[in-house]
Amino acid sequence: MYINKAFELVKWTEGQTGMNPAVGCVIVKDDRIVGIGAHLTEGEAHAEVNAINMAGIHAKGATLYCTLEPCSHHGKTPPCTKKIVNAGIKKVVYATSDVTLSSGMKYMQSEGIEVEKVECKAIDDYYAPFFMSKTASLPYVTIKMATTIDGKTADDENISKWITNEKSRAHAHKVRYGMDAIMVGYNTYKEDTPTLDARLYKDKYIKKVIVTNGPFVLNTQDDNDYDRSRLIIVSTIEQHIEGVTVIHVPHLSPEHILKALYKQRIRNLLIEGGMQTIRTFIEAKCYNEIHHYIAPKLLGGTSKHQFLTTDTHSSMRDMTQFNLVSVNQFDDDVLLIYRKA
Amino acid sequence: MYINKAFELVKWTEGQTGMNPAVGCVIVKDDRIVGIGAHLTEGEAHAEVNAINMAGIHAKGATLYCTLEPCSHHGKTPPCTKKIVNAGIKKVVYATSDVTLSSGMKYMQSEGIEVEKVECKAIDDYYAPFFMSKTASLPYVTIKMATTIDGKTADDENISKWITNEKSRAHAHKVRYGMDAIMVGYNTYKEDTPTLDARLYKDKYIKKVIVTNGPFVLNTQDDNDYDRSRLIIVSTIEQHIEGVTVIHVPHLSPEHILKALYKQRIRNLLIEGGMQTIRTFIEAKCYNEIHHYIAPKLLGGTSKHQFLTTDTHSSMRDMTQFNLVSVNQFDDDVLLIYRKA
Numbered sequence: 172m173y174i175n176k177a178f179e180l181v182k183w184t185e186g187q188t189g190m191n192p193a194v195g196c197v198i199v200k201d202d203r204i205v206g207i208g209a210h211l212t213e214g215e216a217h218a219e220v221n222a223i224n225m226a227g228i229h230a231k232g233a234t235l236y237c238t239l240e241p242c243s244h245h246g247k248t249p250p251c252t253k254k255i256v257n258a259g260i261k262k263v264v265y266a267t268s269d270v271t272l273s274s275g276m277k278y279m280q281s282e283g284i285e286v287e288k289v290e291c292k293a294i295d296d297y298y299a300p301f302f303m304s305k306t307a308s309l310p311y312v313t314i315k316m317a318t319t320i321d322g323k324t325a326d327d328e329n330i331s332k333w334i335t336n337e338k339s340r341a342h343a344h345k346v347r348y349g350m351d352a353i354m355v356g357y358n359t360y361k362e363d364t365p366t367l368d369a370r371l372y373k374d375k376y377i378k379k380v381i382v383t384n385g386p387f388v389l390n391t392q393d394d395n396d397y398d399r400s401r402l403i404i405v406s407t408i409e410q411h412i413e414g415v416t417v418i419h420v421p422h423l424s425p426e427h428i429l430k431a432l433y434k435q436r437i438r439n440l441l442i443e444g445g446m447q448t449i450r451t452f453i454e455a456k457c458y459n460e461i462h463h464y465i466a467p468k469l470l471g472g473t474s475k476h477q478f479l480t481t482d483t484h485s486s487m488r489d490m491t492q493f494n495l496v497s498v499n500q501f502d503d504d505v506l507l508i509y510r511k512a
Numbered sequence: 513m514y515i516n517k518a519f520e521l522v523k524w525t526e527g528q529t530g531m532n533p534a535v536g537c538v539i540v541k542d543d544r545i546v547g548i549g550a551h552l553t554e555g556e557a558h559a560e561v562n563a564i565n566m567a568g569i570h571a572k573g574a575t576l577y578c579t580l581e582p583c584s585h586h587g588k589t590p591p592c593t594k595k596i597v598n599a600g601i602k603k604v605v606y607a608t609s610d611v612t613l614s615s616g617m618k619y620m621q622s623e624g625i626e627v628e629k630v631e632c633k634a635i636d637d638y639y640a641p642f643f644m645s646k647t648a649s650l651p652y653v654t655i656k657m658a659t660t661i662d663g664k665t666a667d668d669e670n671i672s673k674w675i676t677n678e679k680s681r682a683h684a685h686k687v688r689y690g691m692d693a694i695m696v697g698y699n700t701y702k703e704d705t706p707t708l709d710a711r712l713y714k715d716k717y718i719k720k721v722i723v724t725n726g727p728f729v730l731n732t733q734d735d736n737d738y739d740r741s742r743l744i745i746v747s748t749i750e751q752h753i754e755g756v757t758v759i760h761v762p763h764l765s766p767e768h769i770l771k772a773l774y775k776q777r778i779r780n781l782l783i784e785g786g787m788q789t790i791r792t793f794i795e796a797k798c799y800n801e802i803h804h805y806i807a808p809k810l811l812g813g814t815s816k817h818q819f820l821t822t823d824t825h826s827s828m829r830d831m832t833q834f835n836l837v838s839v840n841q842f843d844d845d846v847l848l849i850y851r852k853a
Contacts, residue, residue, distance in 0.1 A: 453810065469831060
């Protein structure tokens with residue numbers, strides 16, 4: 172199916188399209204691919220436009236396959252549907268409807284183009300976070316956890332380097348690369364001095380969010396123009412730090428933090444720790460997804476560094492339910508991806 | 513491959529061959545299957561014998577595929593290799609070598625039969641527990657755990673019914689069916705009155721092992737001939753209970769318990785709880801495999817009912833390492849099977 176080839180292009184360009192979703196497009200005529208396109212950079216040409224440009228005169232009478240319903244609104248670029256009509260495309264096949272914009276489908280149909288929506292769960296699942304974030308005007312929040320089989324995030328000496336294997340950590344970098352920002356609490360920032368980048372992948376400008384309810388002091392590692400510009404400090408204290416974005420919130424609640432970050436154009440947020448920060452977001456139910464890496468090890472010991480302990484009493488009658496989105500294996504490590512049900 | 517067909521028969525008969533391993537056999541002549549056999553019941557005909565009997569005169573000049581190296585010793589039945597030679601089998605192909613008995617391969621080769629050992633990891637993995645148990649003269653011990661994502665085995669009110677979904681529990685019954693015995697601690701026996709059977713499968717006589725360091729009192733549910741005969745009590749106290757097997761051990765250590773159970777012809781043991789019993793076996797490193805069912809739920813609360821907490825301090829330098837044997841999915845539940853590395 173050509174729609175799967177279009178989806179393949181989405182996977183190639185994930186993480187490089189800013190606030191826009193990655194989109195893939197393939198144009199087919201007489202069983203030959205005559206155009207291939209992807210949305211490469213926010214503000215530049217959409218997938219359909221790139222593919223039509225590649226197809227040139229061959230676009231006339233061809234079928235266009237697109238992972239997402241072509242847009243019919245004027246954003247930073249003109250509407251794709253107009254380009255599709257002008258190019259003489261005969262038929263459009265797409266997987267996921269755009270629920271946030273005016274219907275491209277209706278416009279194209281009114282112009283005499285045959286439009287078909289195909290059911291593709293994998294592609295719908297892929298775009299779900301994008302539309303959830305856009306509809307709620309909040310970042311889509313993913314919590315990352317790496318534990319042993321018995322759910323320990325560190326040993327009793329607070330050592331956690333490394334619970335998971337190299338392949339898992341490489342995958343975690345790939346996940347980071349798809350994010351707009353990565354958040355840690357201030358303690359984790361000071362103690363671990365994490366780089367929070369996707370350094371195994373090409374150098375992407377991923378924001379580093381630090382939340383603190385006290386004054387923020389820059390780590391010496393971050394004392395350069397590049398790292399300062401990556402930082403977003405969310406603090407209860409008003410503070411000016413040269414080159415650093417400091418957001419003042421009166422209360423450091425997850426809701427306030429997320430609203431403030433969305434205004435900073437953070438649509439995809441990964442929370443990596445520490446446990447106190449993760450616990451706060453879980454208790455406030457301010458998250459969408461959990462990435463749970465499980466290493467094939469038993470630690471035992473105390474419950475000091477356990478996946479989740481809360482001050483509230485737990486009860487089977489009041490559990491948060493999830494859907495299992497995917498199961499991934501990295502040698503003897505497993506990654507379970509859950510989305511809140 | 514015919515060897516995979518033979519392995520299919522193994523899966524069909526798993527759990528019904530007592531102290532013997534399940535074995536599958538297929539005989540092929542001129543690209544046609546002329547005989548099919550499996551070992552069905554301990555003490556009765558082996559897979560090769562059943563297959564040769566089915567093949568009749570067609571066995572002459574045929575190739576015999578067998579999951580396990582044919583035996584060449586007199587056990588409860590005459591050696592299979594003799595039958596193979598007498599039937600005029602031309603070639604024997606097998607997957608896993610029998611390391612515990614005299615070599616069937618050599619005998620058959622000396623009789624002019626072409627013998628080929630094929631590499632099949634799935635079949636080797638299948639027989640590994642059998643040979644580990646036989647070599648160590650100890651049961652092969654599987655620990656079963658069912659937890660939430662955050663590793664909770666029960667909520668703070670000690671309610672655990674049901675963390676996992678129906679499909680997971682049905683699978684757990686299938687696993688039970690492959691076992692010779694299921695063990696729980698005395699507290700679990702008294703509080704949960706577990707049936708510990710494989711009731712979703714055909715009624716198999718699975719032993720119920722209860723360990724206690726005090727006097728044993730029969731649950732009223734078990735007060736019948738059938739359930740009494742299923743019970744094996746391992747106790748520090750000498751006691752006579754009509755119709756019940758009571759094993760007296762001076763110390764209730766995992767090592768002593770396992771040695772005593774092997775003498776009772778328990779080769780496959782499943783430990784289902786409670787946490788105290790599981791902890792004791794984990795701390796003594798007296799187990800081979802962990803079956804970890806993970807339900808898509810977060811419980812939070814205290815760490816009272818956590819997968820594993822121990823009195824000893826935990827350290828990354830001293831962790832038990834596992835190999836991930838398989839990943840299984842039951843709707844949104846996951847089962848991870850680990851074998852000690």
